Amino acid sequence: MSGRVFEQSRLTPRVLNRLVEERVMSDSNRNGMLSAEQFYAQGVLNVVRDFVEEFATRGELNALNQIITEDEDLLGGVVEQMPERFTEEKLIRPMLEALGYEDIVAQPADLMKDQRTVPDFKTGGVAIPCVCIVEAKKFGEIDLSDEQSEVKDEVTEYLGENALAKYKRDLDRQYLMGIGTDGLMWLLYGKNLDTGQQTVVRTVSLREPFRQAVLAEQYEDATGESWVTDQRPHVQAEFVPRFTADGASDAVMTELQD
DSSP states (O other), rough: OOTTBOGGGSSSSSHHHHHHTTTTOHHHHHSSSSSSSHHHHHHHHHHHHHHHHHHHTTTOOOHHHHHHOOOOOOHHHHHHHHHHHIIIIIIHHHHHHHOOEEEEEEGGGGGGGSTOOOEEEEEEEEOOOOOOOOEEETTTTTOOTTOOOOOOHHHHHTTTTTTTTGGGTTOOOOOOOEEESSSSEEEEEETTTTTOOOEEEEEEHHHHHHHHHHHHHHHHHHTTHHHHHHHHHHHHIIIHHHHHHHHHHHHHHHOOOO
């Protein structure tokens, strides 16, 4: 997808409206063709900025920086609510919307045989052969080096025999997609319903954009918005092609095709 140019209609209305409102479109883009990757990358960085500003407003930038750089825990006292719910509301849902996912439904219990255990979200906006669920964790909780990671186990379970059972009888649905994320780390899982094959498709870290956003907030007079310009190519190249609704769908279908 990198390097291609798309018409504005290729972007979902929610993403396009968000970016227009935040005036990230140049005059030339308004009048003609534009890069979808650039729009999505800017949308991702806007969400990162907003999340960091939440901590700045609360006077908790140091706490956020310690989570990003020293693997400290996000505590409820810092955000004055349950950390996982705060992460879902302030980071993960806005990020999913910026990536082109639509019709995001929280706690989709109707999809599961065992309603005591449900994923945090089900999303639309993915390719027709796919169904996508999201398991969210509090910011900074996921350790990609931990083979026994809770989020890995949970997404694997959701994609297994207990997950999205009704779609196993839907001939139009061939793939299950599972995203596990704490907003900082992003993991994409996939399962082919015909063959039963299941695998980790992609893992991407947004640690450096978050770190730079914190530094920019701490030293605003010195850095301004230069961190956005510096981080946009990385986000555009590494994250956007793998985790937009279209990109993740394509990655799962390509990895698990019969």
